[in-house]
Amino acid sequence: MTRAEVRAWARPWVEDDDGAIDDPMVVTALQYLHGFGLRRDPGNASLVSVRPDGPWLHDDDAIRSGLARWRARCVEFDRDPAGYVARIRQENTWGGDA
Numbered sequence: 001m002t003r004a005e006v007r008a009w010a011r012p013w014v015e016d017d018d019g020a021i022d023d024p025m026v027v028t029a030l031q032y033l034h035g036f037g038l039r040r041d042p043g044n045a046s047l048v049s050v051r052p053d054g055p056w057l058h059d060d061d062a063i064r065s066g067l068a069r070w071r072a073r074c075v076e077f078d079r080d081p082a083g084y085v086a087r088i089r090q091e092n093t094w095g096g097d098a
Contacts, residue, residue, distance in 0.1 A: 003037040025074050035057065
């Protein structure tokens with residue numbers, strides 16, 4: 001599949017999500033797949049969007065390493081789902097005492 005096809009396949013679950021998927025690892029995977037179709041704006045590298053030109057936001061090596069990280073996190077999650085979710089929530093807390 002092309003990046004555009006993968007993004008289009010994942011889009012309904014990411015953009016139109018109604019909470020139907022409650023597995024955090026599946027949701028994370030869908031978000032990754034959705035983001036692989038993003039490109040940097042050739043005129044302003046800080047802007048990203050779905051566009052026909054410009055460098056990919058994530059190159060092939062980043063996708064491969066992202067898959068390896070996601071697989072490792074799935075193993076962590078399977079060992080202790082509640083502990084994994086609590087740790088990730090704490091790591092992603094902005095501006096708090098976490």
